[in-house]
Structure formats: C-alpha cells, structure tokens
Amino acid sequence: MDHTRVVYDSPNHDVITHKNSAEKKVILTFDDGPGRVLSELLDILKTKKVPAMFFWQSRLLYQTRPWKRVLDEGHVIGTHSCKHLNLSNLGYAEQFEDLERSKRKIEAITRTPVTYFRPPFGRYDLATTKAARDLGLKTVMWRISSMDWEHACHPEEILSNVVPNLEDGAIILLHELKQTVQILPELIERIRSEGYGFTVLS
Template identity: 60%
Template sequence: MYDSTHPQIITFNRLHSNKSVVLSFDDGPSKVLPQILDILKQENVQAMFFWQSRLLYPARPWQRVLDEGHIIGTHSMKHRNLVQLSYEEQYQDIRNSVKRIEKTTGTPVVHFRPPYGRFNSHTLKAAQALGLTTVMWRIASMDWELKDDPGQIIRYATENLEDGAIILLHELEQTVAILPQLIRIIKEQGYSFSLLPSEKK
C-alpha cells in the first residue's frame, strides 16, 4: 500500500460515481501490449498506460490504445531516476517525452508517472510547469519481481482493494498471464474500472 498526502500526487481516483479501481501499466509500449489490449477488450475494461517515449515506435499499436478508450501518459524518456537530475534536466526529460508521445499520437498528454516512483520537489515543479498531473499508485502488484510466482501478483493486487485505488502493473509476460483472472476477481469483489480525468491543467 502506498499513499501520499502531497497535494500534487494522485494515488486515488476520487472523481467517479461508483465503486471502482484504476488499472495502470508502466514501462511500455512493449511487445506484450497487443495481448494486454486483447484481454482488456474482452473484459470491457479501460486502463491507463504510462510509456517511456523511447519505446514508442510507429509500429506499436498506440492508435488501438486510444481507439479502445485507454489513456496514455508519460513515464519519462528512458526511465532514468529523475531525482538524480537537476531541475532543468528533469524538465527537459519530461517535456521531451511528452512532445514525442503527442507528436506520434496527436493526443495531449495529461498524466505523468515518475520512473521507479521516485520524485522530489524539482520533479513536481517540472510536471506542474508542463501542465501534468503526477500519478502514483495506492496498490503495487509487485509484478516486476514475481515472474516465477504470478499467483502472488493477484494476491498483492487484490488483498487491499479500496474504492478509487490506482493499481500499479507493468507490461510484462507474467502480468499478461494473470490479467484475466485479476480482472475477474476485482469484478467479483464488486468493483468496476475507471480512469482519471483527462483534462489538461
């Protein structure tokens, strides 16, 4: 479980009308993205994707992501630990990642997730200057550490469900393997799926 009292950090979707959670996927667009999209479409679920702009090749199915109602945010250019950079370096990294995604997709980028979940005052200042909402998470699935124990991903993601909680997932093969079951368990607990507002600040 993660939470922040900082007014610029989002860990919950508080602007929704029914009992819901937010699925978010980091570190794409990856080779397993089409499989993730197939599952989300089959389950009628929308999600948020935080992408490293260096991976956004034209051949990636970004248009399908948008056409099927998902949201694309930035996860920086190359997943560097931003707190090791100066304000100007952080600003340029985030700005360039946003420009790359917007140029490719033709859609404004509104949401930003710092790599490794690491940020400082410079990170938040840069994001705010760029009109971005900084999005963390409430529940971490730990999927990046659980390649050999995918069932534990489900347990981490579902043991502490809360209304509005943002769930951290990644575009990984082990996540694809458990995603249908994860979605079904969340639905069985009475939750639907929502997205964060996508208006620019």
C-alpha cells in the same frame, strides 16, 4: 509480503494515488511500455471491457507500435519519461527537459495531448512535481503495487498483493510483462467479484 511495499500513499498534494468518486471503481495502470506484450494486454482488456492507463517511455514509442489501438479502445496514454532515469537524482532543469521531450514525442506521434505522468521507479521530489506541473502534467503514483516484476515464476502472487488491498478509487500499478498478461484475466475477475468496476483518470 511487506504491506508497506504494496500499499502506498503520498503526503504531496500534487501526487495522485486515488480517483475521488462516489462509484466503487479502481484504475489499472501499466508501466514501462510500449512493449512486446502490449497487444496481448489490449486483447484481454477488450474482451473484459476494461479501460486502463498506460505510462510509456517515449524512447520505446514508434509509429509502428499499436498506439492507435490503445486510444481507439478507450485507454489513456501518459508519459513515464524518456529513458526511465531516477529523476530525483537530477535538477529541475534536467527533469523539465526530460519530461518535455517525452511529452512532445508522444504527442507528435499520437496527435493526442498527454496529461498524466508517472515518475520512473516511483521516485520524485519537489522539483519533479514542479516540472510536471509547469508542463501541464498531473503526477500519478499508485495506491496498490502488484509487485508483478518480482513474480515471473509465481504470477498468482500478483493476485495476493492486489485483491486483499482493494479500496474505492485505488490506482493499481502493473507493468507490461508476460506474467502480468498471464494473470490479468483472473485479476480482473477477482476485482469484479469484490464488487469493483474499472475507470481511468479524466
């Protein structure tokens, strides 16, 4: 695995890749939901007593999705835009409109303020971070990418990407995928065996 694809940092001070803390903790984040495996992910997180952050495409969010359970169980919901477009291909006004629509829809359904935003594909430019900032959103990337979308047949590779690269405060990128559900219990235990706990941005 190319190390440069797994471990990420940003020179932009408006972009969060770590949580600064004196405690030895990491943050699990799940993109591209709410999807079909959400309930399974929540079952695992509840059993393991792990909080997490979910970055959702607002087009996939309906009242019937288990969004209330996400909040009731201590997790955080952020926006992943409306339709998962590469925002860096758009101008400021279009990016602002997309993020505003997404934020407004999530807040209308959940009745909870949306504070965090993750750019689709991890692609952003200065207009993206300005649009987010103007909407009161904090742009969140990651420090460690699990590359889980590439490992449907070999979910153990997710462990190989994450565990050797653990560090204090690291934000870990995961997705709402079947292979991620399959490996998540072991991933949590491996992270704990390295002496790390779990937290969320607040």
